Amino acid sequence: MSTENKKVNVKQEAADILAKLGVDSAAYTGGDLASFSPVTGEQIGALKTHSAADTARMIEEADAAFRTWRDVPAPRRGELIRLLGEELRASKADLGRLVSIEAGKIISEGLGEVQEMIDICDFAVGLSRQLYGLTIATERPGHRMMETWHPLGVVGVISAFNFPVAVWSWNAALALVAGDAVVWKPSEKTPLTALACEAIFNRAAARFGADAPKGLSAVIIGDRTIGEVLVDHPKVPLVSATGSTRMGRDVGPRLAKRFARAILELGGNNAGIVCPSADLDMALRAIAFGAMGTAGQRCTTMRRLFVHESVYDTLVPRLVKAYQSVSIGNPLETPALIGPLIDKASFDGMQKALADAKAHGGKVVGGERASVGSDTAYYVQPAIVEMPEQAGPVLEETFAPILYVMKYSDFDNVIELHNAVGAGLSSSIFTLNLQEAERFLSASGSDCGIANVNIGTSGAEIGGAFGGEKETGGGRESGSDAWKAYMRRATNTVNYSKALPLAQGVSFDID
Numbered sequence: 001m002s003t004e005n006k007k008v009n010v011k012q013e014a015a016d017i018l019a020k021l022g023v024d025s026a027a028y029t030g031g032d033l034a035s036f037s038p039v040t041g042e043q044i045g046a047l048k049t050h051s052a053a054d055t056a057r058m059i060e061e062a063d064a065a066f067r068t069w070r071d072v073p074a075p076r077r078g079e080l081i082r083l084l085g086e087e088l089r090a091s092k093a094d095l096g097r098l099v100s101i102e103a104g105k106i107i108s109e110g111l112g113e114v115q116e117m118i119d120i121c122d123f124a125v126g127l128s129r130q131l132y133g134l135t136i137a138t139e140r141p142g143h144r145m146m147e148t149w150h151p152l153g154v155v156g157v158i159s160a161f162n163f164p165v166a167v168w169s170w171n172a173a174l175a176l177v178a179g180d181a182v183v184w185k186p187s188e189k190t191p192l193t194a195l196a197c198e199a200i201f202n203r204a205a206a207r208f209g210a211d212a213p214k215g216l217s218a219v220i221i222g223d224r225t226i227g228e229v230l231v232d233h234p235k236v237p238l239v240s241a242t243g244s245t246r247m248g249r250d251v252g253p254r255l256a257k258r259f260a261r262a263i264l265e266l267g268g269n270n271a272g273i274v275c276p277s278a279d280l281d282m283a284l285r286a287i288a289f290g291a292m293g294t295a296g297q298r299c300t301t302m303r304r305l306f307v308h309e310s311v312y313d314t315l316v317p318r319l320v321k322a323y324q325s326v327s328i329g330n331p332l333e334t335p336a337l338i339g340p341l342i343d344k345a346s347f348d349g350m351q352k353a354l355a356d357a358k359a360h361g362g363k364v365v366g367g368e369r370a371s372v373g374s375d376t377a378y379y380v381q382p383a384i385v386e387m388p389e390q391a392g393p394v395l396e397e398t399f400a401p402i403l404y405v406m407k408y409s410d411f412d413n414v415i416e417l418h419n420a421v422g423a424g425l426s427s428s429i430f431t432l433n434l435q436e437a438e439r440f441l442s443a444s445g446s447d448c449g450i451a452n453v454n455i456g457t458s459g460a461e462i463g464g465a466f467g468g469e470k471e472t473g474g475g476r477e478s479g480s481d482a483w484k485a486y487m488r489r490a491t492n493t494v495n496y497s498k499a500l501p502l503a504q505g506v507s508f509d510i511d
Helices: 010-021 052-069 074-103 107-127 166-178 191-208 226-232 245-257 278-297 309-325 346-360 409-419 436-440 482-486
Strands: 033-036 043-047 143-151 154-158 179-183 217-219 238-242 261-263 270-274 301-310 364-366 381-384 403-410 426-429 450-453 489-493
Touching: 010 043, 010 074, 010 191, 010 409, 033 107, 033 191, 043 191, 043 364, 052 154, 052 179, 052 217, 052 226, 074 107, 074 166, 074 191, 107 166, 143 426, 154 166, 154 226, 166 179, 166 191, 166 482, 179 226, 179 381, 191 217, 226 245, 238 245, 245 261, 270 278, 270 409, 278 301, 278 309, 278 403, 278 426, 301 309, 301 409, 309 364, 309 381, 346 381, 346 403, 403 409, 409 436, 436 450
Parallel strands: 154 179, 154 238, 179 217, 238 261, 270 301, 270 426, 301 403, 381 403, 426 450
Antiparallel strands: 033 043, 143 489, 364 381
16 A cells, blocks of 8 residues: 555554454564564563573473474475465565564565565475485495485574564575474564564464474573573574674574574675676676665675776766665655664664764765754665775675675776675676676686676575675575584495395405
């Protein structure tokens, strides 16, 4: 529905949506965890939180559910995810709207995030009949060797505010099809959307029937303390955690200490390269969305841009004009393209980074707080910063709409500059030169988990495995063969002969 020029009571609308989706008001009223809408800065919920003991109990329940669920045939498990996809389609408008209310996304991005959920359900349903293992050539006659894939156990999911529902679905859809149970700790900044997802899943499970055991999917609400219980619990063999590199440095070693698996989706100081042959109209549009979309609060946001000296003076003034003219406003009431930052801490971090950029010789356009009618919400003018070199804050990820622009002349050198940051998530190059494009995608090119040609750094599809290298964590979610992380592999050898030949020609004869 159109919301232009319509004043929205965010607290009441959030409550109405939650009620429509089947969330009991007792879950988000009278509790000790406050939920705020960045759209206005108003409190929209007070959630009941779980204790460490509650969390441990829910993990035990999930483990019991797993022991039943793992014996349900995989195509039957896929039927549950098909029903979840149906429920998400039916709830897309409401859940997408709630994402916009609680995370501050513009309407199309809120709906787009729910579409990602629907897409991964479709992917996982097909996957439920494709959990293939290999048949392997054996050196021993009368033998067959193969690999099989089995359910792993309870999968812990820790998600961030910027994609409050999609990241859960990337993990849950694959984990449930793989035969696992899921325990989800959402961000403290976006817990209401998690309650909504839980209600939607419960509807799908009720339609599915008794084969879906109690505790198969659970949401735990609380702070870092319950996250630590999830990370440290011996019955959680895999944790998928999305957040900062700092968080990953804590979570990763804790999981390694008990030999648990980790899927870490951490920082992304992503860059684009604009070459002399680039289609500048295409590049302009891709850079604008990649750098300003979601108010710069995507892990795949473009934060660095290297422009060849031959096209710098043509492209950069057009970018500056786009930054100065882009619409900023309440995403629930206007068709603006840029919504709010999540909170004051994000705004303060942005201002600090811009001050540091100026101290390093940067020329800043934008970055100031925008007046959008609320003193408790933090809207900003996206900032474009022309830098003399890649130094200072350019080397760090700031989760805000800041694009650092630098000039380059040599292709080999710009590849080195591109790779000279800690994170390695997403990257892009704009060129019509085949050699440059292929070099960027080669082993000596981009060192990121995602490398694109003539498309921006943001907007990954679920069909490809999502994740990055270096300080991004190295894990993969969503498409391709990411499902293997949620299962355990067994190598099997069957002897159907009457002899017992040993591998490698070993002889061990006994009477």
